[in-house]
Amino acid sequence: DAGVIQSPRHEVTEMGQEVTLRCKPISGHNSLFWYRQTMMRGLELLIYFNNNVPIDDSGMPEDRFSAKMPNASFSTLKIQPSEPRDSAVYFCASSNRQGLGTEAFFGQGTRLTVV
């Protein structure tokens, strides 16, 4: 298994531009999480999906952020318009939630820099 795949690995964009981050979870996993990591705020849960349905998006910072999961093998996180304070590493993670919780497998992350 290739694990969770994120693209791009690095993204540099100008303020005001639209940014789309992509994630392919591990096949067969039914839960998908988007996290944002910064030095100041640590690992923040932005949104999570179960069986492709968004369950809780209370961590999404603003309306500029949106996430979709059109099918079990693909999810996107979009920022429109982007701002310098959005600069961070964005991680996607998936898990196969059964019973008393299971481990989350993380992708390599996308390092976003907004200038």
Place this chain on the structure above:
Amino acid sequence: GQQVMQIPQYQHVQEGEDFTTYCNSSTTLSNIQWYKQRPGGHPVFLIQLVKSGEVKKQKRLTFQFGEAKKNSSLHITATQTTDVGTYFCAGHPPPMDSSYKLIFGSGTRLLVRP
């Protein structure tokens, strides 16, 4: 909202010394997981604890889940340079069956002097 804090934020030790990080949740957790993130890497799962008071060991690492299921600790005996990284606890708030949320602690960054 629920918060999971870890202390210390940073720990710099001499190789061979022991290390402990503590995790405290503002509310009861259904379970606790521990992850390690190497510099420049992504979090990698280490272990999960479910039962109140549970203790698990992985070689030099000892994990404990508090009796009230609101706190946890990770202890590393005789640290090595390969232990360098940030250690995160993470937990699912109850009730387990309806909550898919995985909340991460603030992390403890471990540096080891050779």
